[in-house]
Amino acid sequence: MSKTQQGIQSVEIGMRVLRALAAMPGEASLKSIAAASGMAASTAHRYLVSLGRSGLVEQDPVSGHYGLGIAALEIGLTALGRIDAVKVGTAALTQLRSDVDVNALLAVWGTHGATIIRFVEASQPVTVSVRVGSVMPLLVSATGRAFLAWRSDAQVKKLLAAEQAQRAKQKLPAIDIEAIRREARKHGLARVEGHLMAGISGLAAPILAHDGNAVMVLTAFGTHAVFDARWNGTVAQTLRRVTADASRRLGPPG
Numbered sequence: 001m002s003k004t005q006q007g008i009q010s011v012e013i014g015m016r017v018l019r020a021l022a023a024m025p026g027e028a029s030l031k032s033i034a035a036a037s038g039m040a041a042s043t044a045h046r047y048l049v050s051l052g053r054s055g056l057v058e059q060d061p062v063s064g065h066y067g068l069g070i071a072a073l074e075i076g077l078t079a080l081g082r083i084d085a086v087k088v089g090t091a092a093l094t095q096l097r098s099d100v101d102v103n104a105l106l107a108v109w110g111t112h113g114a115t116i117i118r119f120v121e122a123s124q125p126v127t128v129s130v131r132v133g134s135v136m137p138l139l140v141s142a143t144g145r146a147f148l149a150w151r152s153d154a155q156v157k158k159l160l161a162a163e164q165a166q167r168a169k170q171k172l173p174a175i176d177i178e179a180i181r182r183e184a185r186k187h188g189l190a191r192v193e194g195h196l197m198a199g200i201s202g203l204a205a206p207i208l209a210h211d212g213n214a215v216m217v218l219t220a221f222g223t224h225a226v227f228d229a230r231w232n233g234t235v236a237q238t239l240r241r242v243t244a245d246a247s248r249r250l251g252p253p254g
Contacts, residue, residue, distance in 0.1 A: 013039075017047045018056060018072070027065035085250060086117065089207055089216040092246040093118050099238045102220040102227070103128075107136060107143045109151065109215060113159050114144045126222055128197060139163050139175050142202035143219045145190035149181045150206040150214035187231045188240050193224065201229040203236055205243040209250050218243050 020036035021028060028036075034044035048066055051057035055071030086108070093106045097120045106118040114136040138144035138160055148156065160177070167174070184190040193201045202221035206214035220235050221227065228235045 014047045014051060017044055018051060021057065021066060022068060022072075027060055027063065027067040029065055033066060085207075085209075085215055088246050088249045089218070090118055092207065092218055092242045093120060095242045095245075096218060096220060096238060097122075099242070100220070100235050102222055102235060104218065104220045105130060105143070107147075107217045107219065109147060109155075110135075113138065113155075114141070114147050114217065116143075122222065124226075126200065128200060128221075137163060139167070139177075139180075140192060141219075142190045142192045142204035142221065143217050145180050145184060145192065146204040146206050146217040146219070147214050148177065149184035149190055150208065150212075153213070187236075189231065189236055191229060191231070193229060199224055201227045203229060203239055205239040206247075207243050207250065208247040215250070216246075218246075 017033060017037045020033055023036065030041055030045055034041040037044055048057055052059060055069045057066055058069040059066050089106045093104055096104050101122050103122045103126050104120050105116050107114045107116050112135045116130065116132055116134045116136065119130060119132055136143040138148045188205060190204045191202065200221055201224055202219055204217050204219035207216040207218060209215045218239060220239060230236060
């Protein structure tokens with residue numbers, strides 16, 4: 001039987017105060033911090049003084065309210081920089097496949113667009129031309145539509161213009177881009193049903209960086225006959241849950 005390791009209780013209590021402050025929407029009063037920490041104001045004050053000396057907390061000289069200090073911000077930024085986003089995304093892919101029996105893929109936003117970096121099969125795999133390294137189209141794939149809905153940089157616009165020009169050249173019907181974005185934002189997912197491959201449906205959800213942009217997309221897909229493509233079906237709910245967890249690990253949207 002392993003013994004519980006001894007620690008410094010005052011450090012643990014100080015972290016309670018710091019976490020309470022970090023959860024506040026902005027600078028906060030001593031009274032509100034003490035209440036959130038579950039301790040007397042006089043006790044919370046002593047910890048705030050020590051945290052202030054270490055640079056983790058700063059006090060506004062006019063209002064007397066407290067906020068996170070430079071040291072806390074530096075630690076947070078360093079932690080964000082050390083997170084391996086691909087590991088986070090791969091863990092989300094593994095969790096999705098563990099929770100629901102679907103074919104699934106993980107894509108990152110690469111030089112050429114939505115690029116597949118991981119792929120797992122269901123117990124009854126679907127024969128599709130999907131492989132690691134493939135670049136998914138923005139307009140007719142669930143993966144691409146999720147990136148389209150949660151990214152707005154110059155590269156997205158450039159690749160989108162190229163796809164639109166190609167569709168016009170092939171005399172294919174125009175696709176309402178804003179409708180795609182609105183639908184995806186409304187449901188927290190992008191969906192296609194036979195748009196890219198006949199008989200194949202897909203749902204895709206973004207994994208968001210701290211700035212709110214999609215850095216990865218997790219996609220589940222299968223044949224129309226067996227794949228649950230409902231907005232509130234089991235697959236959709238699982239996708240939202242695992243990608244939300246992954247996004248929290250990358251940092252809250254700013």
